[in-house]
Amino acid sequence: QVQLVQSGAEVKKPGASVKVSCKASGYTFTSYGITWVRQAPGQGLEWMGWISTYNGNANYAQKFQGRVTMTTDTSTSTAYMDLRSLKSDDTAVYYCARGPIIFDSWGQGTLVTVSS
Amino acid sequence: EIVLTQSPGTLSLSAGERATLSCRASQSVSSSKLAWYQQKPGQAPRLLMYGVSTRAIGIPDRFSGRGSGTDFTLTISRLEPEDFAVYYCQQYGNSPTFGGGTKVGIK
Numbered sequence: 001q002v003q004l005v006q007s008g009a010e011v012k013k014p015g016a017s018v019k020v021s022c023k024a025s026g027y028t029f030t031s032y033g034i035t036w037v038r039q040a041p042g043q044g045l046e047w048m049g050w051i052s053t054y055n056g057n058a059n060y061a062q063k064f065q066g067r068v069t070m071t072t073d074t075s076t077s078t079a080y081m082d083l084r085s086l087k088s089d090d091t092a093v094y095y096c097a098r099g100p101i102i103f104d105s106w107g108q109g110t111l112v113t114v115s116s
Numbered sequence: 117e118i119v120l121t122q123s124p125g126t127l128s129l130s131a132g133e134r135a136t137l138s139c140r141a142s143q144s145v146s147s148s149k150l151a152w153y154q155q156k157p158g159q160a161p162r163l164l165m166y167g168v169s170t171r172a173i174g175i176p177d178r179f180s181g182r183g184s185g186t187d188f189t190l191t192i193s194r195l196e197p198e199d200f201a202v203y204y205c206q207q208y209g210n211s212p213t214f215g216g217g218t219k220v221g222i223k
Contacts, residue, residue: 035212037161044204044214044215044216044217045155045204045206046214047211047212047213047214062117062211095160095161101149101208101212102151102163102166102206102208103153103161104163104172104173106160106162108160109160
């Protein structure tokens with residue numbers, strides 16, 4: 001069955017960077033893009049961008065341009081999301097999901113806490 | 117960016133009742149590219165519906181979707197205990213965006 005397994009919770013200081021991983025299994029990794037969505041505590045879902053696992057091209061939400069980088073390692077079927085210059089309002093659960101436009105499988109989420 | 121506004125914010129109903137959730141877009145959603153997700157506390161969202169009215173794999177037929185242009189509705193015909201959750205609409209006609217969510221709570 002399709003599974004997306006994310007890396008564990010992180011605590012970071014303001015100004016630092018965080019890199020979250022998302023390991024896929026149960027399907028051909030390069031057949032579906034990977035999207036990243038975040039959810040601040042008690043809030044709704046926010047689309048951050050997606051990456052083509054076929055050619056590595058990424059498309060980021062304007063809000064995160066210049067601060068986020070999405071990459072993949074096809075040899076391990078793993079996607080990564082790197083977010084820099086962290087601020088307290090980046091505290092959220094970060095999800096990876098399969099698909100570039102509709103998201104039919106999701107990772108379990110990674111809590112990133114930004115606190116001094 | 118297309119802004120999606122969901123209403124009501126909270127719906128308090130009993131099991132067996134009908135739930136009607138609304139999602140309104142700030143501009144027309146092209147080619148009916150609208151999806152719905154269900155999220156339970158502490159869990160990731162789950163895809164319920166895409167293309168306005170196509171149920172995802174494994175989604176029971178008590179869930180139905182309709183609408184076009186800027187106005188969309190998700191209906192749960194008879195609420196089961198496992199349906200109490202938060203529901204989000206999402207458009208994917210343009211850069212994807214999500215609505216703010218509707219919580220379906222127990223009355």
